[in-house]
Amino acid sequence: MSNATDGFPLDSAPRVPFLPTAPAPRPSTSRVIAEALRAAIVEGTLAPGEPLRQDKIARHFSVSAIPVREALRQLESEGWVTVELNKGASVASLTPAEAREIYEIRSALESLAISLAIPNHTPETLREAAALCAEAARESDPALYVARNEAFHTALYAPAGRPQLAEMIAALHRRGERYLRVKFGSPENKGESDAEHAAILAAVENKDVAQAQALVSAHLLGTGELVYRFLTERAQAEAAAAAPRRRRGRPARTPTTIGS
Structure with missing residues (x-):
């Protein structure tokens, strides 16, 4: 929707009875579908490797195939879905290599972001970051903790004033959400992460750029x-458990006759 009518911006127009305020834009159908599928993947309703049939999804949401394709493309770009030629879409698997790479890239980008942000932090922005840090520490629901965690990191970097850098970091947060949930499957990991957050916040409050960068990178x-x-380790355990089943199900080999 355009914010201008007959060449003048609505924001600067006088508030008169005959010029009503436009309602907030409604989310697109493809975005609604993408968010629903993402939530199902996160909660485990849709398991890694499970096919995502466009026709079934379209029937479920009572829509055409077009918004479903758009939703799947969006989820593919975020790493939630894999699309293969002649096979269609399926829920992306969790892979150790991808997890490590995502956090390596985040380490580089967020170390840069925090160094640019520290000189611009104000008492107000520091109070906001401290409040978000405390909220994350109190949160016990893994689904909500992921959002609190991202909000805290975002508050640390926002004063950098680098919108493209912020966009790249946000995309990596979304791509790494399922991996972060793996980490917080055990309480001791969450406690360690909360302590690391507090140490990073203290370095930012002290305007110690080198220390903040080192702590963010290590975190x-x-x-x-x-x-x-x-x-x-989980993949190795699954492979070891599957090996005896494969041997039991393997047909007996027929001896080879010489000269046959």
Whole structure:
């Protein structure tokens, strides 16, 4: 929707009875579908590797195939969905290598962001960051903690005034959400993360750029390595458990006759 009529911006127009305020734009159908699918993936209703049939999704939401395709493209760009030629879309698997790479990139970008933000922090922005840090520490629901965690990190970097950098960091937060939930499957990991958040906040409050960068980097790289180890060990355990089943189900080999 345009914010101008007959060449003048509505924001600067006088508030008169015959010029009503436009309602807030409604979310697009494709966005609603994407958010519903993302929530189902996060909660485990849609498991890794599960096919995402466009026709079934369209029937479920009573829509045409067009917004479903748009939603799947959006989820593919965020790492939630894999689309293969002649196979269609499916829920993306959690892979150790991707987890580690996401946090390596986050470490580089967020170290830069915090160094640019610290000189511009004010008492007000520091109070906001401290409040968000405390909210994350109190949060016990993993789904809500992910949002609190992102809000805290965003508040630390916002004063940098680098919108493109902020957009890249936000995209990595979305792509890494499922991996972050893996980390917070155990309470000790959350407690460690909360302590690291508090240390980062203290360095920002003290305007210690080098210390803040070192702490952010260690915090993110540590998370990446923890999730990498967890997923690697889980894959190895699953492979070991599946091996006897494969051997039991393998048909007996027919002896080869010489000269046949």
